[in-house]
Amino acid sequence: MRQDPHAFDPPSPRLLWLVAVILMIILSSGCSSKEPYRISGRNCEVPEAPKDKDDNYLWEAKGADGRPCGDAWQVSIAKPVPFTVNFVEFDDQGVFANRRQAEAAIANAVKSEAEGSYVVVFVHGWHHRAKTGDGNVQGFYDALASVSRWNPTRKIKGIYVGWRGESVDVPFVNNLTFWDRKGTSDEVGRGALLEFLLRLEHEVKMNPQDNNKLVLVGHSFGASVTFNALAHVYLSRFLDGIYSSDSKPRFRGYGDLVVLVNPAIEAMRYMPFQSALDYYSRISTRPKLDFSHEMRPSLVVLSSTTDFPTRRLFPAGRVLTTAFETHARVSESNSPDNEGAYVEWNMDIKTVGNFWNFQTHATIELAAADPGAAQQAPEKDLAAGLRDSCKPVAPAELRRLLNQPEGAATADHFPDSRIRIRRLAGQGIDGSPYIVAAVDEKIVDGHNDIGGLNLVCWINQLLDTRESTPAPAIPKQQNPAVDYKARS
Secondary structure, X not given: OOOOOXXXXXXXXXXXXXXXXXXXXXXXXXXXXXXXXXXXXXEEEEOOOOEOOOOOEOOOOOOOOOOOOOOOOEEEEOOOOOEEEEEEEEOOOOOEOOHHHXXXXXXXXXXXXXXXXXXXXXXXXXXXXXXXXOHHHHXXXXXXXXXXXXXXXXXXXXXXXXXXXXXXXXOOHHHXXXXXXXXXXXXXXXXXXXXXXXXXXXXXXXXXXXXXXXXXXXXXXXXXXXXXXXXXXXHHHHHHHHHXXXXXXXXXXXXXXXXEXXXXXXXXXXXXXXXXXXHHOOOXXXXXXXXXXXXXXXXXXXXXXXXXXXXXXXXHHHHHHHOOOOOOEEOOOOOEOOOOOEEHHHHHHXXXXXXXXXXXXXXXXXXXXXXXXXXXXXXXXXXXXXXXXXXXXXXXXXXXXXXXXXXXXXXXXXXXXXXXXXXXXXXXXXXXXEEEEEEOOOOOOOOOOOOOHHHHHHHHHHHOOOOOOOOOOOXXXXXXXXXXXXXX
């Protein structure tokens, strides 16, 4: 049985006392605004976004009416490249800040387009909000601008899901709001967001011939919001796939793809889904899953190797809320077992992306740039248009690149994005549409560096396939016997 080298021991009473003192300090601090930011009802049209002295676009600086766009719930950019952004906000209990925001976002997303709509939903994380000037707001505009340049015939439509990711405005002290915002992310995910997401999916994906694309990206506690909303949807649709006999992809997720980057979600929350994967992959189990027809992922969970908050702070923060709970070992079928492969304590304090036993792929790396290629833009420069090319990948090639085994003599990478991904031996199932992996710092450096063009391009490549003519099924490969994974 392979051992997790990063297992944790239970906390000491002294540490618990220190955490309690920190909470008292937080309670005595000032609170951030509880009011929504985008409820004016405006569609702020921007003929051309200006730049600042550092050559960064000021997307919301001024609309066609001469006013800033900071209160608008829809912003329509014409130049340097066309795209729109809608804002949908929720309060701390998961209630719509204004339902008309949601209606406007859905109405814009479902407008019929000749080449289809490309809808990108982003759920921000800790310390962020829907306020103009917020780093995540700026980064979302920048990423959409690049996606628009890569897809000139499609209408790019962004939806920024805002919630109160910052509850204390006092510098430094706001870094101690872990428990407060963690609980809120649970509430928001269990609220009206699910209704909004399911309606959006129904409207955008109603007619396959429209060639519409829908991707959802959640970051940090925003990934927690996302997973809280969609966990049961994923499990339900996984079971639908188990019973399906279609000769086309069987395992639907949400929309076309969900990507969770540096998710602040304890691995224990993912365990029901993981145990279903384990159980139905056994040779003796009926019905038995069959991933031979899958051509692209439906869920991708990524955690940076340099993400200090989820690798160190998250486990420390979870100590207070789990110290007095009982924990045991469980089997791969999610049943109590003194010899079980999973330790509940470790799953309860580690994030899903950092829980080694759930990882399906080796650390995702960035391949070296072709020395003969043209000068590339800086890796983390998000200004629109600095990289013109993000080549699509054919379905069969996409499957091949996602399922290259670790240790293979050659490991090819995706074009343009230069992402290299290799499946871990004994840690996953060939063709599985569910990916959990660490990512190298050259792709995502730390906790908040989530908008690098290599990552944005790769997500674009995972989406840019055609479903009208499903590719041939992946040839079935002989998996090891019942215990296809060795865990600790």
